[in-house]
Structure formats: structure tokens, C-alpha cells
Amino acid sequence: MDAGNLLPLAVEIAREAGDLARRRREDGVAIAATKSTLADIVTEADREVEDLIRARLAEARPGDGFLGEESGVEEGTTGVTWVVDPIDGTVNYAYGIPHYAVSIAAVTGEVAPGHWTAQAGVVFSPAAGELFRAARGAGAWLGERRLSVSTPSDAGALLATGFGYDPATHGPDLDRVRRVMPAARDLRRAGAASLDLAYVAAGRLDGYFERGLHPWDHAAGGLLVIEAGGTLWGSPGGAPGRDMTIAGSAGLVERLRILIEG
Known part of the structure; x- marks a missing residue:
């Protein structure tokens, strides 16, 4: 599996999905449903953005599996599954707090943490215009800057x-x-x-x-x-x-x- 071939697609779709989420936020947010509790909400935009991501992936890579927060799991035939959160931070999004993201990952193997191998991943923050991306074995990046985790200082x-x-x-x-x-x-x-x-x-x-x-x-x-x-x-x-x-x-x-x- 060449993870580098999956990443450009994830980047392209994340940007399109994030732009849609931002426009819908500007138009106003409609609450579609609650999930686990009354505080755990789904907006109409969550569903619309996930539908967009799913459609774009199906066009580009028919046969891949899909696991989305709003629509559940669909098994594929290629060994690749896309794991998607269309709007992570939905409560922020509903309240107009500009801290939410589109998250798209391509994984291989069994669709369960600890059993899959993540091949490519994108986290796009539409409000900040920042797109974080990574491909397996190729590092993590924000724009042209390669990312590196920090070491805590003596202050904690x-x-x-x-x-x-x-x-x-x-x-x-x-x-x-x-x-x-x-x-x-x-x-x-x-x-x-x-x-x-x-x-x-x-x-x-x-x-x-x-x-x-x-x-x-x-x-x-x-x-x-x-x-x-x-x-x-x-x-x-x-x-x-x-x-x-x-x-x-x-x-x-x-x-x-x-x-x-x-």
C-alpha cells in the first residue's frame, strides 16, 4: 500500500468538505438530532458534509470501505477503509466557536483501533485555514513545516x-x-x-x-x-x-x- 497515493485525495476532499462546513456555519446551524445524550448533538451540516465526503471517495475509489460518525460502517473490497468525522467539535460549531475540524483517515486491516494500520490522515480546521496531514512513513506536516512533538519543560x-x-x-x-x-x-x-x-x-x-x-x-x-x-x-x-x-x-x-x- 502506497500511503502517498491516498493522502492527496484526503487533502482535496477535506478542503472541499471544510469549505462546505464553513459556509453552512455562516448560513446558520440547524440541529438535526441528539445522540448519546441531549447535549450530544448532530447538525444538518454534519450529515451534509459526511454525505459529500462519502460521495467524493466513492467516485475516486469505488470499492473502498467507509466508517463515518453519522452513517456508520460499510465494508469494502480493496482493503482500504476511510474513517471520517465530518465535523469534529460539533458543539463548538453549533455555538459559533471557530474551533472545529474535518478529520479523514485511510486505514488498512481490520476496522478497529489496534488492528488497523493508518496509512494517511488529514485534519483540516476551516476557521483557521490550517490543514495538518500525514502519510505513513513520510512524517506529519502543516504546510511546508514538518511537525515534531515537544518535550515538556521543567514547568510541566x-x-x-x-x-x-x-x-x-x-x-x-x-x-x-x-x-x-x-x-x-x-x-x-x-x-x-x-x-x-x-x-x-x-x-x-x-x-x-x-x-x-x-x-x-x-x-x-x-x-x-x-x-x-x-x-x-x-x-x-x-x-x-x-x-x-x-x-x-x-x-x-x-x-x-x-x-x-x-
Whole structure:
């Protein structure tokens, strides 16, 4: 599999999808439905953007599989599956906060974290006009700048995290924050996992941890971190998943893992 052949397509479609999301945000946002809780929303734009991505991929690569946040999984015949979050940070998007992203990754193997191999990934921030991209074995990039994860200073690590929508999870999430704060310089909670991971890859954040992620939340951003020389760990099984995802330099990830697991 030549990951470099998949990346230009992901870049092209992410830009088109991001432009559509930005235009729909300017037009005004209609809430289409809720998901896990009343706070976990889907906008009409989420569905429209995912439909666009899916259609463009089907035109360019018929036979590939697809796993989207809004439309679920469709198995393919080529061995390649596209893992897509059409608008990561939907609540930000609905409120007009310009921190959301289109996330597109191409993976091979079984469509499950820890079993797939990420081949190409793009995280595009339409409001900022920034497109983070990576291909397996070719590094992670923002424009012409090759990205590299940072090493925390003596002041501690600048960390990011997120909280689930279910109120029952908020207490455990806050307890987890208390456990990691001895390693932290400060904490950010921006509301878009794909951008948190992209920022770790770019050295804008030292590390990131969060419980409750889905495959589309980390498929592209996780590849960015790895190709920027970082480590991606999680649970269950050491792969990023519903129980935990941690990203950063190898030493920081190990320290956060120990603090989180108590």
C-alpha cells in the first residue's frame, strides 16, 4: 500500500468538505438530532458534509470501505477503509466557536483501533485555514513545516483533555484531571479531539488524554502524532479507545498513564 497515493485525495476532499462546513456555519446551524445524550448533538451540516465526503471517495475509489460518525460502517473490497468525522467539535460549531475540524483517515486491516494500520490522515480546521496531514512513513506536516512533538519543560506539560456528554461521567473525568495535574503546567479543554491531537503533533500542546473517544475521533490525529515522533497509547489493549487515549512524547505518555491508572 502506497500511503502517498491516498493522502492527496484526503487533502482535496477535506478542503472541499471544510469549505462546505464553513459556509453552512455562516448560513446558520440547524440541529438535526441528539445522540448519546441531549447535549450530544448532530447538525444538518454534519450529515451534509459526511454525505459529500462519502460521495467524493466513492467516485475516486469505488470499492473502498467507509466508517463515518453519522452513517456508520460499510465494508469494502480493496482493503482500504476511510474513517471520517465530518465535523469534529460539533458543539463548538453549533455555538459559533471557530474551533472545529474535518478529520479523514485511510486505514488498512481490520476496522478497529489496534488492528488497523493508518496509512494517511488529514485534519483540516476551516476557521483557521490550517490543514495538518500525514502519510505513513513520510512524517506529519502543516504546510511546508514538518511537525515534531515537544518535550515538556521543567514547568510541566501543557495538556489537553475532554469530557463526555453524560453527566454521570463528569465526576470520574474531574478526578482524572486531579491525578494528572502534578505533571501539568496547565490544562486546555477546547472541544475537538482531532485538533487536540494535531496540536500535540505540532508541539502546540505537550500531551493529550481523554476517555470515551470513537475511532473517527483519533484515526487521523493519531497518525499525525505518530508521524511527528510521538506515542499514542490507550485502553483497552494499549490502543486508543473508549476507556482512554493518551498522546505525546514517549516519556510524557508513560507518566500520564501511571498517574491516570493510579
